[in-house]
Amino acid sequence: MPSSPDATRRRVLAVTAAAGLGVLTGCGGTPSRARPAPEASPPGGSRSSPSAGTGAPGPSGSATARQPARPVKRRRPELPRGGRELFPRYRLVGFCGLPGAAALGRLGTGEPGQRAAEVEKVAHRYAAGREPLPVLELLATVANATAGPDGTYRSRTPAATIRRFHRVARDRRALLLLNIQPGRADVLDEVKALRDWLVHPDVGIALDPEWEMARGQVPGDTYGRTDGHELTEVARYLSGLVEAHDLPQKPLVFHQVATSVVRAQSALRPQPGVALIKSADGIGSPGLKRGTWQRLVHDLPDGLHTGFKLFYEEDAQGSRLMTPKEVLALRPQPEYVMYE
Template sequence: MAVLLLLGFALVRVAGVVFGGGESTSTATATGREEAKDEEKPDARPKPTELPGGGRRIFPDRRVVAFYGNPADEELGALGIGTPDQAAAKLKKVAKSYERKSRPVLPCLELITTVAAAAPGDDGKYRIQVPEKTIDKYYRAARKSGSLLLLDVQPGIATFPEEVRRLKKWLVKPDVGLALDPEWRIQPGQVPGKVIGSVTAEEVNNVSIDLAALVKERNLPEKLFVIHQFTNDMIKNKRQVKLRKGLATVFNVDGFGLPAAKISKYKDFTAATPKGAHDGFKVFFREDTNRMRPAAVMALQPRPDLVVYE
């Protein structure tokens, strides 16, 4: 998020079907019709899978506590400090403070998979795509530690659907979610870090409709879907963002500073959260002044379903 400006912009950084590639269901022969009928039978669907720790529903059964970042630089967030396994172990220690008997914690590694950049790059998109082997490494750490992996996207002048499309191989897994970072969604002629980006509800909906379809087709458990925000206009027409069955949609309130300012912003933004969506709150280890402790975070109203540490 805004902490990327500290890197001297070395690493600051359309709509349509996101995943594509639908299978043909056209059949002309009796045999083909029989096969189509078989495909419609419930037992022909993939067997249901569960979330880490069991169950198929995230909220309100669990509270998610996440580390955000990327290994390219520690300034990108807590997740990039140390090895993936070390970050996962530290996360579990932090998450314990949010554990309640009635509501256990689900740890989450939020990896920036597309990092907005100050330079246009070969394709002029002002973003760097993290290598697949890096994503695989963090996925293994997440699975080993019983955590979710949350794939975060900072698209530059690419669109969210464009960037999400390449992530399908991980999003088909039951323990992988998706996060959109509109701060870094800019327009042609703009440079990440010099302007604050934004996203329309329409573009968010174009991503979520295909993500929800993926959940249904693969018989996946509820999938975490996060949209970050720290200005009022970062999500255009926020109330028009559609909530999809199979997605645990969270609007995460970002921004660092003093507790009073963070709490005030949280109250303002959560008042505009669409009914049925969930609220999240971000804590900065380095940039926050008088960093809020877990007890203070849990005292927020509404109490956040997602807590992210950067």
């Protein structure tokens, strides 16, 4: 059983999540699969000019021979602010949450556009020699304290909400991370349900394995867990999408609040085109958070990047929020900083 303050927060969030999704869906049920808005340009690249190869009359008044159209060189998809590799060029800084559920994070308050503008400013405070890349981490699968009609203890965020945040992310040249709290649902199934979003170059995945429940477990009562084999399976699926659609590097974040939440970490295998990011979770004073960090980054597997999670309200209760300077002083230096 998790110790306070995390335990209290977990119980509150499990109930709040269900209430927040109830507002969004009207019934808390599972929506149909997401259908994102089409790309601004056609799949094959820019269209040829309408006047190309029309056989316009030559100087003598006769039509010139029709010239074969030159093949249009397809521009490879890139990250929102250019390039195809996340690191070491960028430092990711984001807000997470769900509209209508303020307790679940910063994205639960105000308009998405306002939050995107705010995280842009925060991201620049973390540049430290890198280019800041803002992130909107939207809860796409949310663990619930009740089983629901299918017994999975999770709800899916409606496609309309994901589409709204994807448009904001695209307008702000930011990344959209779709966060999965699976409850008792299969993690890979939840990732695959988001495939129509994941084929976009600006969309990645964040996993919250503390909300991944085994049979008989209920979200909010105990920590869930994953392992290196399951994380590798998800990374392999994302790698397949990257290859099939010639996408830029795709982030796969997993938030970890305690060493017990990720078992058999040595089994984790990096996959082509996927940036694996281990994000240290947990509430507390700067000293407590540094202690958690040191435990979680000890003996990191090769190819694993690091992230760090901050809580605007909970970290400040009885203490204070860590400053960007303090976060950047951690070693290894976090490459993704997320505020809840």
